[in-house]
Structures are given as structure tokens and as C-alpha cells.
Amino acid sequence: MTQSLTQTENAPVLEIRGLSQRFGGLTAVSDFNVQLMPGELTGLIGPNGAGKTTVFNLVSGFYQPTEGEILVCGVPTAGLRPHKVTALGVARTFQNIRLWNDMTVLDNIRVAQHYWLGYGFFHSVVRTRRYKTREDEIAKEAAELLDVFDLKRYAEELPKNLPYGTQRKLEIARALSTHPKLLLLDEPAAGLNSADAKELIRLIRWIHETFDVTIWMIEHHMDVMMELATQIKVIDFGETIAEGTPEQIRNNQAVITAYLGDDNI
């Protein structure tokens, strides 16, 4: 028992081997490899159009990879639809916020439990005991989650009426409501001012410590990335051009060239 536990703890949460994705003639991602160990906070950066979001879409199951394989906690995700991948423990947020704008904040959190409801149409119509206990549990859990995220006062509000920064926070809370092992954050600081970004850094660090979750993050704000990530991977035109600690990345010639261009033109 103890041995198997330690084994799972040492097994990577996410393992990607030789991942390639081609859209017609365009190679969006080529031969991408990564291994995320439990509890890591890793970054993924690259210039616009480098294929970062494509990698996230592949991991969350929106695209089926042309080549290579993706393992979530040792389970291959090939052929699984996105909600099944989510059920394996991968949650994500989106570059442009995708909340359900006409449902209350509380409902947004509750519906994210959909896969684990454990009751179906019949139970919802007849209101069986199973329905009632599960709804109570979900409501309680959602209320707790809103509480720790300091969103409780917005519980009955519609997300579209919330300030932008709060919507970002709510989207992360909703992702955490699926009990993920791996949280993919796609540009969480996009559109935030520097004060909000500082707040976000605190929030992500706090989530990382509190929720026992591995975080993989795409981010253009370099100060956010340098502050949070322990490991950073840089891709450009689908190819991995560098990886290492923030300090190494900052001084990497290939990265500087990719971002700023070559001066020997």
C-alpha cells in the first residue's frame, strides 16, 4: 500500500511524448515532450502563434494529436472526449474568459461537478433521496469554494456583471471545482493591470499551496511568469527552443532571438 502510494506520487501527473499536431500543411506543434511531476508549477512561453494554446487544446482533448501520446497520471488520453479528460483530473481556464454568463456564480461552480453528480434524469424529476443528498453536498462544496475564494457575496450575481479580475478568479475557482490534479492556466493575467496581476500572483501561489495541484501556465506577463514558475519551457513555431529555470531562460540567446529577432539581418 505504502509502496504503491509513493509510486503514484513519483509518477508524473502529465507526460507528453513526441507530440505533433498538423493542421493541413501547417505544423502547429512538432515533437513536443514534457513531464510534469506532482506539485510542480511550470511555465510555457513563446511568441504569438508559437503553438502554446494548441498544446493545451491537445492536452484537454479538443484535438486528437497527429502523432505522439499524452498520459494523464499514467492513463493515455487518446480518443477520449474532453469531459473524460477532465474526469481524469485535468482542468483548464481559457485565454478569453468562458464563463456561463447567464447562470449565477454559484451555478457556475455547481455545474462544473456535472460528471460526478451520480444521478440522472429520473432522479432529478422524482427528486429521490440520492438527488437530495448529492445536491446538498454539491451546494455545500460550492459554497465552501466560493468562501475560500472570497466570492461568497457574488454567489447570486451573474458573472457578466462582475469586474474583469473577479471573472478571472471565478474561472479559476470553477476549474478547481472539478478537483483537478493538473490545472492548465491559459494566460491568466491577460487583460489585468499590474495591481491585479500582483493579486493574481498571490492567488496562484496560494492555490498551488492549498489545493495540492500541479499547475502548468501560459503567460505573456514575464514578471508573473518569472515570479511563479520553477521551470519554464519556451516554444516557437511548434518547436521547443529552450527550457530551464527562469534565470536560465532570461539569459538564453535562442529565446531572446525568438522574441526580439536576430540583430544580424
Add this chain to the structure above:
Amino acid sequence: MVLFAVGLLVAAHYRFIDSYIQIVAMTIGINIIMSTSLNLVNGNMGEFTCGHAGFMCVGAYISSILSVACFGSKFGDPLLPASSVLFVFPIILLIGGAVAAVSSLLVSVPSFKTRDDYLAIISIAVNYMILSALENMDFIGGSRGFQGMKDTVWAMVDIFDGPWMLFWVILFTALTVWIIRRFISSTYGKGVNAICQDEVAAEIMSVNTNKIKIINFMIAAGLAGCAGGLYAHIIGYVNPQSFNILKSTEALVMVYLGGMGSLSGAVISAIIFTGLLEVLRSQALIDGLLSPITMMFPDWEPSAGVIKWVMIPLLLVIVMQFRPEGIMGNRELSDVFPWLKKFYRFK
């Protein structure tokens, strides 16, 4: 509500209200089932389908055939004794609904990949498919229609002389509203709303969107099938052409008039719409309304049956112009009148 329904039944039983009012009440009930069930797909799930009458048709035919086979003499001797009709009739209606629900797979499976206009075209195509198939089945009358369901109704009247069809319509209407309200207010049913607002987010937040779509379409089509069965037994005659695209449009109009995604809106608009259809049937009223025009054109004698199809769409255009979100928007009665919350919660 219960008192009103019982009052209606008692009044009908003792002939305080004549059979015309009963027919109108039953049509209202059927239209409530149609509009609330279509609202589940077009309002709550945000898909645009306009073939709802096709499913009504499936339900109407299946339950008619079953009912004639069980209690009529058209296909030889009745299969069941007439005394069992009170228990068997609702089962026949539910079987009609179940078959209609299965036939909804014709729309829900394509809806995995298509949306909006394309799904609308698919749903119209399915409506036509169902009608053409039935028109070509000669053993159930083909395009001449199918009758004999009155035997079942008379069998019920033989047991107890009362307004049976009115009773069944009220029962099924109440059942429909009850089922839909409970479904969409559960976290399970809120997955439908999540698909409407952002399907990608719904899928990534662990909602099995394909399954929910199938279930939602099945509920909607199944209820429409029950409505079809009731309709067939009230009229005593079904014809494929009474479930054509016009009938589907009627259901659509009721949904959009009431407000998308509002259950109480769909109920209210079904009542208003059916009421209007009946009121405008009056030739005297049409003559009065059009008297300024007929004075100018003395040769023109507008017929109420035709003119009402000018007036009602015109009314719809006016409503959409000034209240594009429909009568209720996406709110429920209890949002508009908060004191109602004490008695009833829609969400």
C-alpha cells in the same frame, strides 16, 4: 391551479361549459405541452430546431395505431377488454411519447457537430421525412389519414360518463410542466443551460455534452409525442399534413412569443396564442376590425379563417419589434412577481 382544473372538469361534466369551450381548453393544454417542450431545446439549450410537429406526428400515429389495435375494430377484434381502457390509455400515450423520443435521435445525433441554421435545416428535413414516410404507408391510411381512435374514448365514456379527454389533457399538461421544471432546476439539467451559453466550456467542465443533448432532445420530443397522442384522440382523426411545417412554426411562435428559456413564458404564450386563434375565428370581429378597408373595397369579403393568419403573424412582428425578448424574456413569473415565490419556485 388544482382547484381550477377540478372546477373545469366538474363544469364540463355537468355541462356548464359546452363542448366548444372544452375543445379550446384542450387545445390550450396541448399547445402548452408543445411550447414548453420545444422551449427546452430552443430556449434552454439554445439550438434552433423547427421540426417539433414531426415528433408530435410520430406520437399521434403510434398511439392511434395502438389504441385502435387494443380497443377498436379496424384491425380485427380488439386485443384488450374495454374495461381496461382507463389503465391502458395513459400507457398508450406514453409509448407514443417514447417512440417519438427515440425518433428524436434523427436530430440529436447530427446536433453533436452542427448548430444553428444547419441544425434547423436538419430538423425541417426530419419533419418532412416523418410526414412522407407516413403518407406512403397505405395500411394506416397514407395521406388519407387514419381514424378509429374514438372507440377508445367511447370505451372510457362507457365506464364513466365524464369529460375524459379533458382530464387526460390536464393531467399530461401538469405532468409536462412538472417534469420540465424539475429537470431544468436540477444541477443535472443546468448542464443544458451551460451548453447553451458556452458549449466548449461545458465540455471542458466535465459536462457530457453529447449525452445531455440526446437526453434533452428526447424529453422534448417525448412530450411532444404525448401531445400528439392526445390530439389524435380528441379529434379522432389524424392526417400527416396536420403536422406539417406550419404546425412546427406554431410551436416556434409560442416559444419566441413567451420568451426563450422561460417556462412560465411558454405557458402564458400558449394560452394567449390559442386564445387569439379562437377569438379571431369570429367573423363578426374580423368584419368589424376590417370595416374601414372593406368600405373602400366593397367587393372584398374577408374570411376570418384566412385573415387570422394575417393578423397573428402581424401581431408577432409587432411584439418582436417592441419586445424582442418575448413576453417574459428569460425570466420566470416568480422573478416578475416576487410574492409568487412563497407559493411556487420556477428555478
